Amino acid sequence: MVSHAVLAASVTRSLEALVAANPGQATLREYRIIWQAIAARRGGNVLVFGVGRDSPQWIDANAGGQVTFVEHEPAWIAVARDKTPGIDVVPTRYTTRAWAWRLSLLRPHRLYLRNLPSRIHETSWDVILVDGPQGYNRRCPGRMSSIYTASRLAQRSAGRTEVFVHDADREIERACGDRFLGEANLVRHVDRLRQYRV
Template sequence: MRPKPHRLSNLKILIIGVFVAFLLLFVLRSSFSSSNSDAFLPKDSKIVIGRAENCSRTCGKIPPSLAQALIHYTTSTITPQQTLKEIKVTSRVLQKKSPCNFLVFGLGHDSLMWAALNHGGRTIFLDEDAVWIERIRRRFPMLESYHVTYDSKVNQADELMEAGKRPECTAIVDARYSMCQLGLKGLPGEVYDIKWDLIMVDAPTGYHDEAPGRMTAIYTAGMMARNRADGETDVFVHDVNRVVEDKFSKEFLCDGYMKKQEGRLRHFTIPSHRDGMERPFCPL
């Protein structure tokens, strides 16, 4: 989530292109809505027509959040850590589902992009580094982010994998009340209450033995998806080239729910396990 500056001109072009596509879609939707409204307006109603025309001009403007994102990524020398193809996987889902509820484990240089692509929806970022959160907040105060404390370490991954196979870890319950050692219980209350449409796991840090690792984040993302009342949740895990992300995503998000892998990113679509259908933890 926090890449070093590097030259990825193709990635920058993609990001700008994605924003332009969303802007065009936004303008077309506004124009279409305005045209449909005009068709039902009485011809002699000048006041109503005037309002409709006024609304058309207002609704066709670029939202400030998207404008700021365009300016930021056009002028920035720092590009997101995910590759062009990896970003496309999530952006396609967002294009279909936004505005929606999007939970992101991690806060970084790509956060403004995800929030802008989910324009009109709610995007929440969770990060383990309080100093980093304050730094990003100063630059982008419109981003909603929270500090999270993890009590796990990468060197405990094997132990946590075994714990995750116990009955209390396969029971479908609200993660904050779970008896499973892998369940994250210290998140802000609204994170548990919101029905998430998309969840991205791109944090916490997991590249050395003493780092928190993403074991609990991956497990909790899967349980939030299963515990929703109905529908399905798209879950994305980045850095699956690493052992923890590879094994834990397959075990707790399930191979049978995986829709696509592109580079280091995996996309899972997990249905509700509380919708009245009898489902095993992982599909057979």
């Protein structure tokens, strides 16, 4: 049996390698916080908006549980399936644009991703990570829909759901996170990561 200290050291090395391979993405502190939250509910249900090089980390952290990724870019879905055989990726389509994010706050019900399969809507999620879609310029979809959908799924889940919003240094992520997940539910803000408990 592997000791907790050996496992922690192994995870830290793996996360450090990920940070080195992905400069400018997430920080080591951000990755640790997410990894620890998932591992604390190991065997549970984890939903991640966006696939990337960090996807295998979330699968490893939730050994024996369900990790489902929601992605809209066909090329990224193909890469994820090629690099991580057996990964559960659900394709989706976003109809929003970041430039219109303030207007979307007036009709948030239109942001809900109804095109996801019923199993997504019916699952009680323990951890939800919003790290997609892109939101780095006005023409990108922005994360309004993924944050709003995460809030609705978390509210329907049995018990408390840990919801993480990455890139919360950006106005859209910060404002939509506080509006849809509840500013009172904000647990912490570390680097560009916000953690809510809903």
